[in-house]
Amino acid sequence: MKAAILERYDEALTSEQFVRYTDVEDPRIDGPNDVIVRIGGAGVCRTDLHIVEGIWRSKVEVRLPYIMGHENAGWVEAIGRGVEGVKVGDAVVCHPLVTSGHCLACRRGDDMHATDSKFPGINANGGYAQYLLTGERALIKLPKSLTPKDVAPYTDAGLTAYRATKKASRHLLPGQYAVVIGAGGLGHIGIQVLNALCAAEIIAIDRADAGLALAKECGAHHQVKADGNEVAxxxxxxxxxxxxxxxxxxxxxxxxxxxxxMTRNGGYYYIVGYGGKIEIPTIDMITSEKTIVGNLVGTYPELVELMALADRGLVNLVTREYPLEQANQALHDLHHGRIKGRAVLVP
Structure with missing residues (x-):
């Protein structure tokens, strides 16, 4: 099959070619619950740029070369002998984590902290390819209203935004305020989810006029330019x-x-993006009683919930399609801020 493979890290992100488009071996069914998906769309994520930079080397064990791509959707191509929930030809979206279902975290529905798992595109071959090896437990069948190339980025960008905004929506009341920092690939989804789940006033912050325009389209009640004066x-x-x-x-x-x-005393600060450091004196934590909450992608049920919102038209992805052979162009466009919403590779 054809794939775009990562062969070496580039810490400065200065290479013209981050990945190489070439022929690789097709994935194979090894276990009874394995499923091969013919990729209909693979999202291009900022995490992919961090992988190219080598940031994830200390977090996961992976040998180069390998195939990136952790936001995937497509059609079932082949199934293991124990698979009963899907059949060949079904349109599916892939939860990013492949879990056995046997560990205690899995049984509690806490997929992101499963002890027996793999993460295609992070620590195993992903979806920058024609075919992806995944597992039956990771698959959600798509309604007829949704197509793989249109929903692939929901599996990380959408799911991560949904998880964080769902947490926030549980304590936001009418007349209160929610600030969304960054109205790009994740933020524009988060704004829509907040509108669907609560009645708080939404303030979007972005440094780009295009991001603020997108935020307004998605339902942000106020738009603030990130120019150094956003706290005021x-x-x-x-x-x-x-x-x-x-x-x-x-x-x-x-x-x-x-x-x-800009988080009020007693308020909640949800951290989704990464790369920086949170530094706050303990006395300030005590006197302000602010709560800092980390967010790591989301669970299988949360992806089901997000697909329900998308099916009803309450959440819509803004995407830009690239042929798989143009993976480098998509990555460079993302790196230089030339993409509105999310980029999707289509084999």
């Missing part, structure tokens, strides 16, 4: 108290300190 702007909008919830899809640079500064 948030304070003015919230009557000087700050927001009850701040969801940070950036997680690096000045976004962290400013995100915490």
């Amino acid at each position: 702007a948030i304070m003015e909008l919230t009557g000087g108290n700050g927001a009850e919830a701040v969801i940070d899809f950036v997680g690096e640079g000045d976004a962290i300190a400013r995100g915490l500064a």
Whole structure:
């Protein structure tokens, strides 16, 4: 099959070619619950750029060359002898984690912390290819209203945004404020989910005019330019108290300190983006009683819930398609901020 493979790391992200488009061996069914999916769409994520940089080397064991791509959807191509939940030809979206279902975390539905798992595109071959090896437990059959290439980025970008905003929505009341930092690939989904799940006023922050325009399209009630004065702007909008919830899809640079500064006392700061550090004196944690919450993708049931919102038209992805052989162009466009919403590779 054809695939775009990562052969070497590039810490500075200066190479013209991050991945190489070439022929590789087809995946094989080895276990009774294995499923091979013919890829209809593979999302291009900022995490993929972090993988190219080598940031994940200390977190996972993977040998180069391998195939990136952890946001995948397509059609069932082949199944193991024990598979009963899907059949060849079914359109499916893939939860990013493949789990056995036997460990205690799996049985509690806590997929992201399963002790017996693999993560295609992170620590195993992923979906920058024509075919993907996954497991039956990871698959959700798509309704006829949704096509694989249109939903692939939901499996990480959408699911991660959903998990964080769902947590926030549980304590947000009418008349309260939720700030979304970063209105790009994840943020534009988070804004829509907040609108679907709660009645808080939504404030979107982005440094790009295109991001703020997208945020407005997605239902943000206020748009604030990230120009160094965003904390003051948030304070003015919230009557000087700050927001009850701040969801940070950036997680690096000045976004962290400013995100915490615009979180009101007793409020919640949800960190989704990564690359930076959270540094706060313990006395400030005590006196402000702010809660800092980490977010790691999401569970299988949460992906089912997100697909239900998409099926009803309450959440829509903004995507830009690239042929698989143009994976390098998609990665460079993402790196240089030239993509509105999410990029999707289509074999």
